[in-house]
Amino acid sequence: MKRKDFIKTTATFATATALVPLSSCKGDKEKVIKETEPLVVRKNWAGNYTYKAKNLYEPNTVEELQGLIKRLQTQKALGSCHCFNNIADSPLNQISTKNLKGVLGIDTESMTVTVGAGTKYGDFAPELHERGYAVHNLASLPHISVAGACATATHGSGVSNGNLATAVSGLELVSGNGDIIRLNREEDENMLYAAVVNLGALGIIAKVTLDIEKTFEVRQDVFQNLPLESLKENFDAILSGGYSVSLFTDWQDDLISQVWVKRKVDDQIEELGNDYFGAIAAERNLHPITELSSENCTEQMGVPGPWYDRLPHFKMGFTPSSGEELQSEFFVPKEMALAAILALEKRREEIYPQLMITEIRTIAADNLWMSPCYQQDCVAIHFTWKQNPKEVGELITMIEKELEPFEYRPHWGKLFSISPSILASRYEKLPEFIALCKKLDPDGKFKNDYLNLNIYS
Incomplete structure (x- = not known):
């Protein structure tokens, strides 16, 4: 069987549509696509899903992110567009984390690195190696954002290796009321376990702290x-x-x-x-x-x-x-x-x-x-x-x-058709997770069709 159409790299079922370049995910160069302007068609990485959100915001700082979350009523974080379903879509507003990136600090005593949420693994891994350090694992593609990969439990491989989210030792997220919530493993272990694989339901991640080890x-x-x-x-x-x-x-x-x-x-x-x-x-x-x-x-x-x-x-x-x-x-x-x-x-x-x-x-x-x-x-x-x-x-x-x-x-970010009731039965912590969602997002700002079907129903 011929597979010449396979690209060089390699939930609810989403309807496929015509392909567009990856750059279309970025929208135009302004920080926001206004509702009064013609809607810019934006798709995910593979082109099978067209985002329905009318507005795209691209904050440059955490303070700008806080301001957007406070002001907007319905919103969703958008990472590197590598999901195949509607998990990152919103009825109205998307907030891209692409400008919240880069290595923000390496702590050699605690053996951690802190990066902006929109940082892709491929962006900081060479720098980390040059400074003598490594993270424990990587996915097949290094072009995915740290926050997005961890929020969906994306993984590498190895019988002794946890998924990429297991390296998270700290998070900084902005909740539904615009407050910054800081969590770390030493002081908030159980809360961190709840918040790392968050499916975008708790808020928008601003910074991620990862465990590191000596390079190899x-x-x-x-x-x-x-x-x-x-x-x-x-x-x-x-x-x-x-x-x-x-x-x-x-x-x-x-x-x-x-x-x-x-x-x-x-x-x-x-x-x-x-x-x-x-x-x-x-x-x-x-x-x-x-x-x-x-x-x-x-x-x-x-x-x-x-x-x-x-x-x-x-x-x-x-x-x-x-x-x-x-x-x-x-x-x-x-x-x-x-x-x-x-x-x-x-x-x-x-x-x-x-x-x-x-x-x-x-x-x-x-x-x-x-x-x-x-x-x-x-x-x-x-x-x-x-x-x-x-x-x-x-x-x-x-x-x-x-x-x-x-x-x-x-996998949370890929195509599936499992019924919500069966899915719920497979996650014993789901009731507690929903309670945490309501606490951090009391007005339901981060809800979307995906969460309403697969989590809240």
């Missing part, structure tokens, strides 16, 4: 054609074979197309050889879809490099453009993951015609109230689809039905 190097080895039988027999060992491990499959045969093994470089590291549980070492750098160019992928072939240039699948220096894709992702408890994968394997004839690629990764348990990995180690099954909304919507519904016995939780 990573090598990346890729293997091809892992037999499905080997995955069945060695599932835990395969996914535990590196600091971060990703499996890629197109569901077309009894093989896992590729296994990406990322390992920290130290004196004890050993060569993996040419065989990884039956998968054969690649002879060149690969794209997750083998027939596509690996030009924009991070270096492989066991060549060591800094953490920020190996943990993502795609290079920091490559800015992704809009692309014809849709995404959905489902988290299942790690102990149920193999059975869940095998259940989907039986439906592969239906899946692969609409699929670009599936990635399977592990994420460690956390204590963040609204995280899909709340108090359970998870395996995430991620689908990158062709941008055919009707067909993909039907497949998502089918996949969720197959995953129902495995108590799946969808």
